[in-house]
Amino acid sequence: MPDVTLKKLAELLNLSISTVSRALKDHADVAIETRQRVKQLAAMVDYEPNTYAINLRTNLSREFGVIIPGIANDFYQSFISSLEEEARHNAYSLIILQSGDDPVIELENLRRCKQNRLAGIFVSITSKTNDINPFLRLADQHIPVIFFDIVPSYEACNKVCVDDAAAAVLAAETLIVQKKKNILAIFGKSQLSITQKRLQAFNDTFSKYGSDAQVRCIHAGSTAESYESVMDHLGSAHQFDVVFCMSDEILIGVMKAVQTLGLQLPKDIGVLAISEGIIPTYYFPRITYIETSGFKLAKMAFSRMLACIAGSSYVQELKSEPVLVAGGSL
Amino acid sequence: MPDVTLKKLAELLNLSISTVSRALKDHADVAIETRQRVKQLAAMVDYEPNTYAINLRTNLSREFGVIIPGIANDFYQSFISSLEEEARHNAYSLIILQSGDDPVIELENLRRCKQNRLAGIFVSITSKTNDINPFLRLADQHIPVIFFDIVPSYEACNKVCVDDAAAAVLAAETLIVQKKKNILAIFGKSQLSITQKRLQAFNDTFSKYGSDAQVRCIHAGSTAESYESVMDHLGSAHQFDVVFCMSDEILIGVMKAVQTLGLQLPKDIGVLAISEGIIPTYYFPRITYIETSGFKLAKMAFSRMLACIAGSSYVQELKSEPVLVAGGSL
DNA sequence: AACATATTCGCAAACGTTTGCGAAAACCTT
DNA sequence: AAGGTTTTCGCAAACGTTTGCGAATATGTT
Structure with a gap:
């Protein structure tokens, strides 16, 4: 039939x-x-x-595009998972496009979104994307674009992202309250804007409170580098009482080192991370972390999208408030 | 413009x-x-x-549907990631639908796939899906359906899945070769077919080789249960020399317990898992595991899909061969 | 120069749906 | 019973594309 x-x-x-x-x-x-x-x-x-006939006739679509560097990431996973739920409840579908952190593929994906005349796009740009005009031009075609997580710096556009500064401030305050005096703080690649924001806010907070803590900041570009750094710094007779991890990627390296060295948390060393929330539960005791959840971000992004579709033309930058989730690692 | x-x-x-x-x-x-x-x-x-006009006119679509219980899972993550790449290279897009392990939502998602006249769908059914006729009926509508990972048992349909038996056999053989004598084997919920297959093959292999190893099999329905079980069994003066984990979920619980008890791998206890491959790298030493990779499965599923679209009408059950990835936990 | 063939293009129908508008039929109202 | 409303429905155009077919023009052959 x-x-x-x-x-x-x-x-x-x-x-x-x-x-x-x-x-x-x-x-x-x-x-x-x-x-x-x-x-x-x-x-x-x-x-x-027949959806195609309907869309053709009405010139409307019930599909959103999601362009991300790669899906294999806890943050995007929770973001997409949450976004898909929202979409489904509103009778929309999600089309996932991975750019593999390659601006060329990213552009190609954008082209396909346009060709499919999608109802809107959510995009987390690659670390190498420097021309976002192709994205902005879609607005002329009445295709709203919501940037999330990794967003362009200065331009006027709709952004929804984690409040990096607030997360770092909260982390620093937590350490100050806990009276940690010798802190090993590990940050990501120094050229990334997320690293810069977090590092700056972290250090500023210690100054602001006039803390006398010794803070040693280092950079690690990967889990492996994070592991090596910690092995070096915590090797023998170290003086640190806590390690701060800027991201899940770094946390994993730190915890590998902790296991390698046979350290007990929180007796031998404390650990505090900024995390999406999954990884901290993989360890004992559960890692104390500042949550930057993709779930919340997705809800915010989605409602912003609906507003845009409904006609809201002004752009807006939304930030998700980080919260402290206490584990047993401090 | x-x-x-x-x-x-x-x-x-x-x-x-x-x-x-x-x-x-x-x-x-x-x-x-x-x-x-x-x-x-x-x-x-x-x-x-205009894609809609084209699809309407040609009655063809360049979109695949992917129906899964939930995206928040390492296996599906790597599967989708890999599938999206394949799709993109063939000028197809992927629509992700989560069923939240709810057969009702699953059916609703199926309806949407049909309504969108997608070119084909990949589906991993929920643990509670017992009527797969709605899926099979899509074949009459010339929409190929490829089941992957969690597939229906008996019916004649296109399936692509991990070779559960082979993975369990390989695990058992690995333990036998390593001359492990006291084995704590943790499996998932006993009513799941994946558990049954792995448990059966695991035990059969010990019998087949006439091994004199003591194998203690227990079930754990979650990471938390897995944790509790291991805490009970490895608490004090235990006699086990290795723990086998049927899945990542279980592995995480086991490793939490290992950390809680302050055990050193592989000195105090060995660990072997069947895993997607990400989690084992989170620990030190890296866990030795039998790989059941979503990447490979996605490639197989995709090429099967293309074959179906090209007209192949016969159904086929494909299995991905598991491989042993040596870490330092044995 | 006459014809055949090749090249280049346009007409019009079709895909399945939505929707403004008008027509027919039914129902009131007085 | 005549006029006015309301209810119920169909006609036809439109959305943007593809494609079979035929028409017009150009090119080749004798």
Whole structure:
């Protein structure tokens, strides 16, 4: 039984296509009993409206594009998971496009979003994206673009991201309250804006409170580098009482080192991280962390998207407030 | 500058719509120089064909649906990541639908796939799905369905999954070769077919080789349960020399317990897991595991899908061969 | 120069749906 | 019973594209 269309239904019912169409959407123009006849048959033969015809006719789409560097990341995972739920509840679907942190593929993905005339796009740009004009141009085509997580710096556009500064401040305050005096703080690649923001706010906070803590800041570009650094610094007779990790990636390296050295948390060393929230539960005791959850961000991004579709034309930068989740590592 | 269509191009060039359409796809019926004129203008004004019109006209789609219980899972993450790459290279897109392990939502998602007349769908069913007829009926609509990972048991359908038995056999053989004598083996929920297959093959292998190893099999339905079990069994003066984990979920619980008890790998206890491959790298030493990678599975699933679209009508059950990845935990 | 063939292009229908508008039929109102 | 409303429905155009077919023009052959 191939595709059943409005035309077929109309023939079967001795009605016109328009009447069938209207009946199915409870249009007041068609008699109640006719509506029921139509709906009954439609259900019987498993009629499903052809989305392509609808989208063509209405020039509207119920699909959002999501362009991200890569899906294999706890943050994007929770973001997408949450976004998909929101979308589904609003009868939208999600199309996932990975750019592999390659601006060329990213552009190609953007082209496809445009070609598919999607209802809107969520995008987390690659670390190498420097021209965001192609994105902004979509706004002219009435395709709203919401940047999230990794967002362009200066331009006027819709952004939804973690409040990096607030997270770092909260981390620093936590350490100060806990009276940690010798802190090993590990940050990511120094050229990344996220690193710069967190590092700056972290250090500023210690100054602001006039803390006398010794803070040793180092950079690690990967889990492996993070591991090596910690092995070096915590090797023997170290003087640190806590390690701060800027990200999950770094936390993993730190915890590997902790295991290698056979250190006990929090007796031998404390650990505090900024994290998406999954990784900290993998260890004992559970790591204390500042949460930068993709879930919340997705909700914010989605409602911003709906606002844009509804006509809101002004741009806005939203930040998700980080919270401290206490584990047993401090 | 709103949408530019073939008609607009035609007017601008003083050509007919058909000629413009043909020119853009290098049809031999249109003069070489005309083609170039057309293409040039099209590039200039950023023309993008309207996908909806094309799909409607050709009754073809370049989108695949992916229905999974939930995206927040390392296995699905690597599967989707890999599948998206394959899709992109073949000019397809991926629509992600989560069923939240709820058969009702799963059915709803299926309906949407049908409504969108997708080119095909990949589905990993929920643990509670018992009627797969709705899926099979899509085949009548010429929408190929490829089941992956969690697949229905008996019916004739296209399945691509991990070779559970082979993975368990390989695990058992590894333990036998390493001359482990006291084995604590932790499996998932006993009613899951994946658990049954792995448990059976695991035990059978010890029998087959006439091993004299003591194997204690227990079940754990979650990471937390896994943690508790290990705490009980490895608490004090235990006699085990190795713990086998059927899955990542279980491995995480085991490793938490190992950390809680302050055990050193592999000196105090050995650990072997069946895993997707990410989690084992989070620990020191890296956990030795049998790999059941989502990447490989995705490639297999995708090529099977292409075959189906190309007309292959027979169904097939494909299994991905597991491999042993040596870490330092044995 | 006459004809055949090749090249280049346009007409028009079709895909399945939505929707403004008008027509027919039914129902009131007086 | 005549006019006015309301209810119920169908006609036809439109969305942007593809494609079979035929027409017009150009090219080749004798």
